[in-house]
Amino acid sequence: xxxxxxxxxxxxxxxxxxxxxxxxxxxxxxxxxxxxxxxxxxxxxxxxxxxxxxxxxxxxxxxxxxxxxxxxxxxxxxxxxxxxxxxxxxxxxxxxxxxxxxxxxxxxxxxxxxxxxxxxxxxxxxxxxxxxxxxxxxxxxxxxxxxxxxxxxxxxxxxxxxxxxxxxxxxxxxxxxxxxxxxxxxxxxxxxxxxxxxxxxxxxxxxxxxxxxxxxxxxxxxxxxxxxxxxxxxxxxxxxxxxxxxxxxxxxxxxxxxxxxxxxxxxxxxxxxxxxxxxxxxxxxxxxxxxxxxxxxxxxxxxxxxxxxx
Ligand SMILES: Cc1cc2nc3c(=O)[nH]c(=O)nc-3n(C[C@H](O)[C@H](O)[C@H](O)COP(=O)(O)OP(=O)(O)OC[C@H]3O[C@@H](n4cnc5c(N)ncnc54)[C@H](O)[C@@H]3O)c2cc1C
Numbered sequence: 001x002x003x004x005x006x007x008x009x010x011x012x013x014x015x016x017x018x019x020x021x022x023x024x025x026x027x028x029x030x031x032x033x034x035x036x037x038x039x040x041x042x043x044x045x046x047x048x049x050x051x052x053x054x055x056x057x058x059x060x061x062x063x064x065x066x067x068x069x070x071x072x073x074x075x076x077x078x079x080x081x082x083x084x085x086x087x088x089x090x091x092x093x094x095x096x097x098x099x100x101x102x103x104x105x106x107x108x109x110x111x112x113x114x115x116x117x118x119x120x121x122x123x124x125x126x127x128x129x130x131x132x133x134x135x136x137x138x139x140x141x142x143x144x145x146x147x148x149x150x151x152x153x154x155x156x157x158x159x160x161x162x163x164x165x166x167x168x169x170x171x172x173x174x175x176x177x178x179x180x181x182x183x184x185x186x187x188x189x190x191x192x193x194x195x196x197x198x199x200x201x202x203x204x205x206x207x208x209x210x211x212x213x214x215x216x217x218x219x220x221x222x223x224x225x226x227x228x229x230x231x232x233x234x235x236x237x238x239x240x241x242x243x244x245x246x247x248x249x250x251x252x253x254x255x256x257x258x259x260x261x262x263x264x265x266x267x268x269x270x271x272x273x274x275x276x277x278x279x280x281x282x283x284x285x286x287x288x289x290x291x292x293x294x295x296x297x298x299x300x301x302x303x304x305x306x307x308x309x310x
Contacts, residue, residue, distance in 0.1 A: 009033035009040040011163035013086050016156040020144040043073040043087035043130060044153065054097045054150065058132060060089035060104060066136040067104060072129060079115045079128040082108055092147050103149035105141040120280065122273040158232050164285040165235035168243040169211050176200045176249060183253045199249055206242060240281040247275040
């Protein structure tokens with residue numbers, strides 16, 4: 001999935017800057033994002049604030065021309081490889097928790113910033129805990145209003161979900177029936193196992209339906225019918241479930257070979273590691289729990305029904 005640092009700038013920070021950034025911030029940051037010159041990471045989650053994102057405790061106190069930032073972020077994808085981090089910080093500890101948060105852009109080279117890689121269940125280490133120890137951040141790096149960061153954070157999360165949902169569908173992805181054919185070595189005949197055959201066919205149809213639905217939404221957006229809005233949460237959820245099932249089926253199609261952790265016979269564990277990585281799909285890019293999305297004016301799924309996504 002394309003969660004490389006360039007993607008975080010392109011899909012997430014770029015749209016947020018277009019919407020909330022000052023003219024100077026747009027001029028300074030957008031060209032480098034487009035050309036992939038500056039890599040960004042996301043400093044939202046903290047050891048005590050994940051689903052309850054608004055409970056974050058990293059402090060930023062204004063001191064003259066700087067904010068002095070202290071605290072720590074966790075699960076920061078590519079923090080050790082990124083040039084910059086967009087960060088949620090608490091600027092008013094007295095205010096109700098959503099009202100005391102600001103959105104800051106911080107140079108990862110600043111004195112007092114350090115990272116510690118964390119290993120995933122798949123054995124890889126794509127993310128880190130990130131520490132801020134008396135880090136000085138120029139006040140012009142504030143995006144939007146001081147204490148108005150929650151609105152920026154939510155807007156950016158909507159684009160994160162669009163990115164994650166869409167990332168499970170791409171033209172370069174090998175169709176499951178092709179993987180089955182290669183794994184089981186059959187040609188021009190149906191998949192021998194009738195249960196797997198049914199599951200592969202169903203999954204392929206679901207992927208096609210999902211692709212068509214995404215295409216329709218993109219067309220609607222291009223025709224000026226607004227953003228994806230709440231749909232991006234549904235697409236993120238559906239994309240996540242489809243991707244997890246895809247990798248379960250890939251492991252099943254490879255039988256014994258699909259379970260090995262190391263060694264050539266097991267593709268150095270690639271299949272099982274990729275399968276384990278998908279378990280994080282439903283955690284990453286989650287919606288903060290204080291966001292209740294309602295559909296008061298629609299007849300689907302039913303009038304006034306509210307969804308709570310974690
Ligand atoms: C691969 C990966 C990459 C990530 N990259 C980044 C990144 O780059 N930057 C960043 O800031 N964050 C990142 N995250 C963090 C991600 O956003 C958080 O993991 C997510 O918000 C969940 O928070 P948590 O892990 O603290 O889980 P918790 O909030 O502790 O939740 C644990 C479990 O409890 C459930 N739960 C929580 N509250 C409730 C409730 N009130 N009622 C019922 N159940 C509840 C949750 O659904 C979940 O199943 C990444 C995560 C992953 C897995």
